[in-house]
Every structure is written in C-alpha cells, then in structure tokens.
C-alpha cells in the first residue's frame with residue numbers, strides 16, 4: 001500500500017514511446033521499413049575458428065520528410081522500429097518531455113477540448129467522435145445533434161486523460177468522467193446546451209447548412225446493416241443469448257442498441273472501455289439506474305459511489321469488462337474509426353463471448369492458443385521448449401496481465417554461483433533442451449572447495465495498474481539458461497492462478513496456504529478484486545460479495561472438473577502394433593469430440609483436431625484423455641464417452657453454441673470421443689536418462705571418468721568425441737594432475753559449444769578456476785577419431801564416452817584399432833549403452849500383463865535403440881567380445897565396469913564401460929611410422945605464465 005501513497009504524490013502518466021512521438025509529429029508521413037539481417041558474431045568466444053551465425057536480427061530504416069535514419073540490429077522488429085524512432089527524435093531535436101498539466105490547467109484544457117469537439121472544424125476531421133456527431137445530426141426532434149456524454153467520455157482519449165489529471169479515481173470508475181464533462185460544459189453555456197435529463201450535449205447554434213447537406217447525402221447507398229451481438233442479462237439465472245441489431249443508417253446506432261435494451265433512446269446508455277484487442281471496437285453497452293445517472297451528472301463527490309449501487313451490478317459483464325457494469329448489457333463490435341467515414345461493424349457471437357471469457361484464465365489462454373479447447377490443459381511442468389506446445393508460459397502471463405488490466409509482469413534475474421561441494425542441497429533439475437542444470441546432491445567424487453557454476457534464478461512481480469505490488473513469486477530453483485528460468489517461474493505463477501481461478505470456492509486462508517507451496521507471496525489484501533473484477537481496492541468488501549456471486553454463476557461448472565470424470569464404455573480397436581507412448585514421449589493423435597443425444601438421434605461434432613501432439617506426464621491434456629492414450633498403440637483407435645458437461649467450454653468450442661446449449665440441456669446427453677493414435681515421438685535419450693537416474697546418467701559417466709583420471713595421475717588427456725565439452729569442463733572443477741587437455745569431434749556445432757563453455761570458464765572465471773586446476777592448455781580439434789591425428793600421440797589417457805554407437809560398427813572397430821595402435825594412451829575409457837538395459841528404460845511402453853506373458857528374449861527384441869542417431873547398441877556379451885579382442889590385439893589389459901544399475905543385478909549397467917590399460921612403457925616400443933595427419937585446431941587456450 002505504500003506504493004499507492006507514493007503514486008498519489010507523483011501523478012503517473014504513461015510516457016510516450018518514440019514511435020508514438022514520431023506519429024504525433026509526422027502521422028502517416030513516417031515510413032518504417034524493417035529488414036532481416038544475419039550477423040556473424042564472435043562475441044562470446046574469442047579465438048573460435050568456426051563462424052557463428054547469430055539469431056535472425058532486424059534493422060529498421062525510418063523515412064521522414066526531412067531525414068532518414070537506420071537503427072541498430074535487434075532481435076525483435078518492434079525494438080528496431082522504436083530505436084529508429086528514437087534516433088530520429090534525437091536528430092530532429094524533438095522535445096519529448098510531456099509535463100502533466102496541473103488539475104487547474106486540466107480543467108481549463110477540458111473546457112477548451114469540449115469546445116473544439118463541437119466546432120465546425122472538428123466535424124470535418126477523421127476522429128471517431130465525428131462519426132457520432134454526424135450520426136446524431138440525423139436524430140429526430142430535440143435530440144437532433146445531441147451527443148450522449150457517455151459517448152464523449154469513451155471515444156475521446158484526450159478527454160479521458162485530462163479527467164485523469166483532475167481526478168485519478170477516474171481510472172477505477174471511468175463513469176466519473178461524465179460528471180467532469182458536465183461540469184466543464186457548464187462554462188460553455190453560451191455555446192453549448194447540456195441536458196441533464198438526456199445526459200447529452202449539443203450546439204446552440206446549428207452547423208452551417210452546406211455542411212449539414214453534404215453530411216446528409218453521404219449515407220444514401222447503404223440502407224440498413226445487420227450485426228450479431230450478445231446479450232448478457234443482469235440476472236445470472238438468465239443465459240447469455242444471441243441478438244441481432246438491425247441498424248438503419250438514417251438512425252443513430254446507440255439509439256438502436258438502447259431499443260434492444262428496452263429504452264427509447266441513447267439517454268440511459270453507458271459504454272464500456274474497448275474489450276479484447278487494443279484496436280477492437282468491441283464494447284459493452286448497458287444502462288445505469290436513473291438516480292445513479294442523475295448523480296453522475298450533478299453531485300461530484302457522491303457521484304463516486306453511485307455506480308456501486310447494489311442489486312444493479314451485472315456481475316458477469318463486470319467480470320468480462322473488468323469494470324462496473326450495471327443492468328442488462330449488450331456486447332457488440334460496432335463504432336466509428338479513423339479509417340473510414342462508414343460505420344465499422346463485426347459480428348459478436350455467443351461463441352466469441354465464451355472464447356473471450358475463457359481467455360481470461362491462464363488455462364484458457366493456453367487452450368485457445370492450441371485451438372484445442374476441450375482437450376488441452378495448461379501443463380503443470382515445463383520440460384523443454386521443444387516439447388511445449390501453444391503459447392509459451394511467459395507470453396501467457398503477459399497476456400493474462402493485459403486481460404486483467406494489471407501492469408506488465410516484471411521479471412528480474414539473480415545470477416548466482418552454486419558450489420557442487422555443498423552437501424545436502426539439491427537444485428531442482430531443469431529439463432531444458434540441453435539438460436544443463438546440475439543436481440548438486442550425490443556427487444561421489446571428491447569435489448574441490450570452489451567448484452562454482454553460474455545459474456539463474458528468476459523472480460516475478462505482478463503489479464496493479466497503479467503500480468501496487470500484488471504478487472511476488474521467487475522460487476529457489478536455479479537454471480543455467482535465463483530463458484528456462486523465465487519460462488519455469490512464469491509457469492509457476494500461471495499454474496497457481498489457474499488452480500485458484502478454477503477452485504475459487506476455496507476460502508481465502510487456503511489461498512495463502514497454496515500460494516506458499518508455489519513460492520508465491522500475496523501482497524494485496526484484495527487480490528480477488530484486483531484480478532477478478534479489475535477494480536481498485538477501495539471497494540473491496542463490495543467486490544468480494546460480487547465475486548462470490550460471480551463464482552457461483554461462472555465457475556460452478558469447473559466443480560465437475562475438480563471432481564473428476566469417468567470414462568464410460570471404452571473400446572480400443574485395431575491390431576496392437578507394439579509402439580506405445582511412455583512418460584516423456586510425444587504422442588500425436590487425431591481426435592473428435594461430439595455431443596450425442598440418443599433420444600433425439602442427434603450427434604453434433606464439437607471439436608476436431610487432425611494432428612494434435614502433446615507431451616505425456618506433464619498434464620498437457622485433460623487427465624482422462626491421457627489415460628486412454630496410454631493404453632493405445634500406434635494405429636489403434638479408441639471410442640468412449642463421458643458425462644462431463646462444462647457448458648462454458650463447449651460454448652467456446654462449438655460452432656453453433658445456441659443449438660449446442662439446447663442439446664446440452666437434454667437429460668440423455670453424452671460427450672463422445674474418438675481418438676486415433678497416429679504416431680509417437682520417443683523422449684530423447686538424455687531426458688529419459690535424467691528421468692530415471694539421479695544424478696542423471698550423463699553426470700554419472702562423467703564422474704566415473706573423473707574418478708579414473710584422478711587415480712591415474714595422468715598429465716595429458718584426449719577426449720575422443722568430446723561433443724559440447726561436458727567432460728573437459730567438469731575436469732576443470734577438480735584438482736587433477738592434468739596439465740594438457742584436448743578434445744576431438746567431427747561436429748562443428750558441438751565444438752563451438754564446447755569452446756564457449758570452456759572459454760567462459762577459463763577466461764571469464766579464470767581467477768576462480770586457476771586456484772585449483774593445474775591445466776595449462778586446452779585445445780579443441782575438428783576431425784574424425786577414426787583417423788590418427790599425429791599431434792595427439794602418446795597422451796596419457798583417452799576418454800570416449802557414448803561415442804562409438806554413433807558410428808557404424810566397422811568404424812567403431814577401426815577407432816579401437818587406430819587408438820590403441822597409434823595414439824596408444826596409457827588408459828582408454830570407452831562407454832556405450834547396454835542394449836539389454838533398454839528393457840528397463842522402455843518398460844512403460846508395454847502393459848505389465850503383456851510383459852509377463854513375453855519371455856525375456858522377445859521383450860529385448862521389442863526394444864528400440866535409445867537414440868535415433870545410434871547405429872548400433874551392444875549387449876554385454878557383444879561389448880565384452882569387442883573390447884577383449886581389441887585389447888588382445890594391441891597388448892592392453894581390459895576391465896569392465898559401468899554406471900546406472902549394477903553389475904550383479906540383471907540386466908547389468910545402463911552404460912557399460914571398458915577400461916583399457918597399457919602396463920608397458922611407450923619408450924620400449926618403437927614408434928610405428930604413420931602418415932602425418934593433422935587435425936584442424938578449432939580453439940585453443942594457454943595459461944599465461946607471469
């Protein structure tokens with residue numbers, strides 16, 4: 001609440017964006033041209049010899065009558081445009097300081113603005129209000145030329161901002177403007193007449209005849225338009241219904257809307273802010289009780305309370321609009337715009353109303369973005385960006401805030417170092433596409449004191465429109481990538497809001513308790529009214545009562561959701577193909593949801609989706625759909641029904657909501673589902689390994705290698721197939737005896753990543769790293785490990801983790817021979833998947849009963865390779881054979897080990913490891929002559945000695 005006081009002292013005026021300032025000065029003469037730029041950038045890793053293509057960037061050229069400027073490059077088009085506008089403003093020396101007028105000045109400006117609006121000059125411009133003034137000139141009798149004050153209040157932004165300067169409460173009660181306009185108009189009594197009875201203003205002297213005549217001739221061609229609109233009755237017992245407005249262009253359309261609401265003319269009509277998109281003309285038209293309107297026109301201070309008259313508030317419409325709406329309301333998209341002199345209109349259907357309503361909840365925004373309203377759900381977990389379908393959590397959160405007229409959410413980052421020596425503290429795993437977050441727990445290798453790596457924590461603040469802090473979410477989880485941190489925290493906030501909105505029948509205390517579990521702190525005493533009713537906290541008690549009414553009316557259906565749903569008469573047809581979804585996989589289904597009424601012999605299809613993909617295990621679809629899909633194999637089709645009736649959801653999805661609502665009311669109405677499983681994308685190997693092993697298998701492999709290296713007292717190391725350099729980076733965290741490390745790989749992408757990771761560690765954090773590592777030089781080479789690179793002969797130790805299965809089998813054998821005969825390290829560590837272990841990893845793919853029926857051999861045959869890039873996967877016997885033969889050929893000894901699982905328990909280790917050791921000295925052997933062949937150096941680091 002302190003912020004509010006602070007704000008009262010500092011009147012808040014949104015500062016204009018550079019583009020808005022340019023528009024203000026040049027209008028349509030300003031021309032923005034945005035071009036795409038591909039930039040080669042080398043910022044992150046000096047010395048890397050692979051050119052790095054940056055993300056797609058944009059540059060904007062702004063052409064103005066006097067000059068043309070070019071922006072820098074930006075990730076977003078709009079940023080490039082704003083930057084170009086900013087440069088132009090600076091070059092032209094345009095003054096950008098907008099000083100708020102004092103309340104006194106605002107009063108005077110208000111009078112002047114009203115005077116201008118009724119001038120002849122104004123009538124000829126392209127302001128939306130001109131359309132209204134022209135149309136009111138066609139009104140009959142003493143209403144001719146009378147412009148409703150409510151129209152002035154909503155269609156002229158300048159009047160609104162001036163009134164806000166006079167009284168900031170206008171923000172929370174926009175109808176207060178009516179009082180201020182009335183008061184200001186009183187100063188113009190010689191020129192304008194106000195009518196308290198009709199709540200309108202007109203000119204005393206008529207407009208010149210020639211102007212009037214030309215206006216009257218304008219609309220001869222179009223006679224009558226028909227516009228679909230929606231009625232939201234004030235009584236929650238009455239349903240939302242479709243209405244049709246027939247508007248003759250000889251009449252004023254607000255009068256016609258008034259007829260629809262049961263009134264003679266626009267006198268009692270109030271108009272809401274525009275709803276939906278910022279540019280939309282969709283508004284609510286409604287009536288206020290007479291005494292209240294009279295108050296609005298006269299009594300200023302008391303006028304503030306008038307609209308809160310109990311009993312007259314339309315709770316559904318108020319929630320929908322985020323402002324007080326009284327009486328019955330018509331939702332219509334109609335009005336005058338700057339673009340044309342003709343009236344603009346669009347149909348608003350009941351379906352659209354429900355879709356807009358759905359779009360006010362985080363789950364709804366997600367459903368709408370996936371266009372799968374009846375099936376998709378806001379997932380409870382963010383695993384990878386690649387698996388997330390629909391709008392991303394951060395974008396949904398921003399949309400939610402805009403919907404509820406809150407300020408844009410504020411994200412802040414706290415980079416922090418984590419020491420892997422900490423015992424007992426466990427950082428949550430962020431299953432990002434690169435699986436980069438570390439579990440700190442369970443590190444079995446002796447860790448140095450200072451092995452730090454940088455992580456990001458993201459914090460989110462939700463603020464009311466006036467800047468009051470409403471909610472703070474600051475989870476403890478750290479992520480290696482900023483983007484993962486943002487998406488995960490955003491999802492946390494969204495999940496809580498979604499849960500809360502779905503079960504608002506919860507008492508307030510429980511709200512606080514659940515927030516705690518989500519690392520959320522609530523600051524506003526009245527979060528319900530801030531978010532739900534879009535109101536200021538002033539009328540808290542009243543809003544709470546209203547919200548309860550709203551909850552009763554709108555959210556009761558979601559109770560069904562909470563109580564769960566029963567799948568009835570499930571039939572799965574088609575032959576069992578053996579390919580089934582498992583946790584983490586991405587099944588792709590074709591589905592249709594229909595509404596069936598047996599007694600009427602009707603089946604109405606509500607929603608169809610041809611290729612709908614979702615991630616299993618994160619709650620991305622309604623639970624019973626996932627349950628059914630988990631029982632299917634690719635190629636099969638499932639049929640079932642439920643009695644789940646959520647009229648709101650169905651109304652948002654069905655094309656013909658009116659027919660659908662009537663069907664839903666029949667007693668024997670059922671929801672029928674038809675689902676075919678088209679294909680299943682397997683979860684990537686790394687994610688599977690992460691889900692099943694703690695620490696993740698990749699980490700266990702690295703730890704195993706580190707342990708061997710520590711024991712070996714080696715001073716030189718080659719990592720064959722180093723990929724993104726995870727082992728090399730890890731080795732910098734330990735006090736090994738290594739002085740020289742090299743990595744070889746054929747993938748430029750992998751090598752670039754490795755270079756960046758190592759560069760950031762060795763150059764950026766050199767002081768910290770230098771304290772314990774003895775490593776003096778690190779080199780990355782590009783080349784195939786089946787070729788001998790003469791630079792690397794005689795290194796002490798070679799590592800080759802999860803590489804050989806990525807080559808053809810004969811190439812893997814070649815690698816073995818080349819390494820042991822030419823490189824001849826003292827120790828060679830080779831790891832590769834144990835194919836037999838796939839039975840465990842892929843267990844969830846077949847139902848338990850079936851597994852019992854199948855013998856082990858058949859079960860193994862049904863297993864797939866862990867990764868689509870694997871050319872082979874060996875059983876323990878095959879690996880042992882390969883390694884033993886290889887060792888024998890080159891006079892090495894070999895031992896077998898592994899990580900994940902155990903040697904003594906079937907089916908052995910998940911990753912099998914061979915340790916080749918040479919106990920004879922290299923000098924004893926005459927070096928074989930080999931053709932000189934050099935790998936290309938990609939990146940190099942050498943410790944600078946003082």
Ligand SMILES: C[S@@+](CC[C@H](N)C(=O)[O-])C[C@H]1O[C@@H](n2cnc3c(N)ncnc32)[C@H](O)[C@@H]1O
Pocket residue numbers: 720721722723724725726727744745746747750783784785786800801802803806807
């Ligand atoms: C699964 S990754 C393993 C990376 C790394 N060893 C690790 O454990 O994180 C396999 C790596 O082997 C590399 N690779 C495959 N065939 C290769 C070859 N013939 N020569 C060099 N590298 C190869 C790939 O480019 C890829 O980086």
Ligand SMILES: [Mg+2]
Pocket residue numbers: 802803805806867870
């Ligand atoms: Mg592999």
